[in-house]
Amino acid sequence: xxxxxxxxxxxxxxxxxxxxxxxxxxxxxxxxxxxxxxxxxxxxxxxxxxxxxxxxxxxxxxxxxxxxxxxxxxxxxxxxxxxxxxxxxxxxxxxxxxxxxxxxxxxxxxxxxxxxxxxxxxxxxxxxxxxxxxxxxxxxxxxxxxxxxxxxxxxxxxxxxxxxxxxxxxxxxxxxxxxxxxxxxxxxxxxxxxxxxxxxxxxxxxxxxxxxxxxxxxxxxxxxxxxxxxxxxxxxxxxxxxxxxxxxxxxxxxxxxxxxxxxxx
Amino acid sequence: xxxxxxxxxxxxxxxxxxxxxxxxxxxxxxxxxxxxxxxxxxxxxxxxxxxxxxxxxxxxxxxxxxxxxxxxxxxxxxxxxxxxxxxxxxxxxxxxxxxxxxxxxxxxxxxxxxxxxxxxxxxxxxxxxxxxxxxxxxxxxxxxxxxxxxxxxxxxxxxxxxxxxxxxxxxxxxxxxxxxxxxxxxxxxxxxxxxxxxxxxxxxxxxxxxxxxxxxxxxxxxxxxxxxxxxxxxxxxxxxxxxxxxxxxxxxx
Numbered sequence: 001x002x003x004x005x006x007x008x009x010x011x012x013x014x015x016x017x018x019x020x021x022x023x024x025x026x027x028x029x030x031x032x033x034x035x036x037x038x039x040x041x042x043x044x045x046x047x048x049x050x051x052x053x054x055x056x057x058x059x060x061x062x063x064x065x066x067x068x069x070x071x072x073x074x075x076x077x078x079x080x081x082x083x084x085x086x087x088x089x090x091x092x093x094x095x096x097x098x099x100x101x102x103x104x105x106x107x108x109x110x111x112x113x114x115x116x117x118x119x120x121x122x123x124x125x126x127x128x129x130x131x132x133x134x135x136x137x138x139x140x141x142x143x144x145x146x147x148x149x150x151x152x153x154x155x156x157x158x159x160x161x162x163x164x165x166x167x168x169x170x171x172x173x174x175x176x177x178x179x180x181x182x183x184x185x186x187x188x189x190x191x192x193x194x195x196x197x198x199x200x201x202x203x204x205x206x207x208x209x210x211x212x213x214x215x216x217x218x219x220x221x222x223x224x225x226x227x228x229x230x231x232x233x234x235x236x237x238x239x240x241x242x243x244x245x246x247x248x249x250x251x252x253x254x255x256x257x258x259x260x261x262x263x264x265x
Numbered sequence: 266x267x268x269x270x271x272x273x274x275x276x277x278x279x280x281x282x283x284x285x286x287x288x289x290x291x292x293x294x295x296x297x298x299x300x301x302x303x304x305x306x307x308x309x310x311x312x313x314x315x316x317x318x319x320x321x322x323x324x325x326x327x328x329x330x331x332x333x334x335x336x337x338x339x340x341x342x343x344x345x346x347x348x349x350x351x352x353x354x355x356x357x358x359x360x361x362x363x364x365x366x367x368x369x370x371x372x373x374x375x376x377x378x379x380x381x382x383x384x385x386x387x388x389x390x391x392x393x394x395x396x397x398x399x400x401x402x403x404x405x406x407x408x409x410x411x412x413x414x415x416x417x418x419x420x421x422x423x424x425x426x427x428x429x430x431x432x433x434x435x436x437x438x439x440x441x442x443x444x445x446x447x448x449x450x451x452x453x454x455x456x457x458x459x460x461x462x463x464x465x466x467x468x469x470x471x472x473x474x475x476x477x478x479x480x481x482x483x484x485x486x487x488x489x490x491x492x493x494x495x496x497x498x499x500x501x502x503x504x505x506x507x508x509x510x511x512x513x514x515x516x517x518x
Binding site: 052055056057058059077080081083084085087088089090091092093094095096100104105107108109110150 | 269272273276277280283284287288351352353355356357358359360361362517518
């Protein structure tokens with residue numbers, strides 16, 4: 001009962017230095033079960049360090065962190081049983097096919113029927129046709145989808161996504177966003193790091209801003225907006241953004257559209 | 266987690282062997298340099314080298330086999346480096362697996378790949394006239410020494426594989442190892458070398474290993490060389506293993 005109610009991730013007083021460089025200076029936050037939590041920060045803010053500590057790849061100097069009720073320092077094996085990490089670079093095996101990558105992870109998670117698990121995930125992430133091809137032939141978006149699919153094997157209750165859309169084109173980014181929303185809908189807790197403000201705004205139930213090794217704000221989007229003076233009402237002509245234009249022309253589902261030509265008459 | 270060690274190592278070994286099967290050039294390029302050296306030494310220099318009556322290809326094959334291993338382990342470092350750089354190493358380490366199986370799979374892959382290269386080189390040597398009266402037990406002893414030597418060099422290769430920052434750095438460590446047999450009894454008898462060089466050549470690991478393998482191939486009594494050879498292999502293996510595990514522990518904590 002208590003473990004069910006406790007937050008999926010609890011971080012208290014986390015500090016970490018690399019030699020002289022102090023990266024984390026006391027980080028505290030909780031992530032509620034089944035929610036999407038965005039850790040927002042510029043490059044070098046310490047986002048990846050937090051994710052590495054939570055996924056047991058790095059040890060904190062001081063402070064405690066619990067994931068799914070387990071202490072990352074003393075119960076690392078239990079933590080690894082409960083999580084999946086999708087790192088900053090799509091960590092897929094380039095020489096293996098998409099399907100082989102999925103089978104590999106299913107085997108390493110000691111699951112039955114790795115072949116069926118792989119086929120189901122290929123279908124869920126629209127990779128069935130590409131499943132037999134080497135992952136090195138995939139586009140950036142396909143690699144990321146495969147990467148996330150690999151993270152879902154074994155249904156871990158907590159998933160870490162470290163900058164999942166860095167380097168993706170707008171369509172691939174939307175595909176990844178849909179996959180992340182689908183995860184939360186199924187009850188998975190997602191901790192997401194990003195340097196894109198719109199990504200946090202779009203996906204996250206709560207947003208924390210990590211700056212110079214500390215969380216400087218933590219709240220829902222509405223709460224964060226209230227930190228600023230109330231909005232002034234101004235009338236502004238709504239111009240389509242370049243993204244709107246791009247996605248309308250190209251089509252969000254990737255289907256070919258009729259060529260458009262911009263003319264003056 | 267150790268209950269999964271064997272299964273996880275087997276799964277990851279299967280993955281690495283698939284890499285090798287899909288790029289067999291790593292086996293070919295490993296074997297091609299020693300084969301080219303063998304051709305050059307036997308047909309170009311061999312006629313001018315006096316090794317006391319023995320056929321030159323018989324004389325130099327042990328040294329060539331060690332060079333094969335020394336060039337083969339560069340790929341071990343390379344494969345490990347690519348896993349580190351691509352993030353898949355971290356993915357594996359964040360999963361509920363026996364963590365050290367990631368390293369052991371690379372070590373076993375190195376052993377298998379090098380043994381295949383060694384077989385290729387021996388077959389070419391047979392075509393070039395290599396003959397040995399050695400029986401099964403002598404061949405098994407040779408195989409045992411080569412396996413031990415491969416494991417020792419593989420654990421050396423793990424260190425740059427884990428710690429290198431560039432691909433060149435990950436494989437450059439193997440050049441001195443490839444060069445070492447030239448300063449030994451592998452190609453010419455050491456007694457023609459000038460004093461200090463001769464002292465070095467006679468007391469470095471390659472000479473004792475080459476002499477032991479050569480004696481086994483020619484069905485000669487192996488004498489103390491084999492114990493010195495085994496001592497070197499086990500010693501290098503132990504030291505390299507300690508340093509590699511130290512580098513590994515620093516990577517995962």
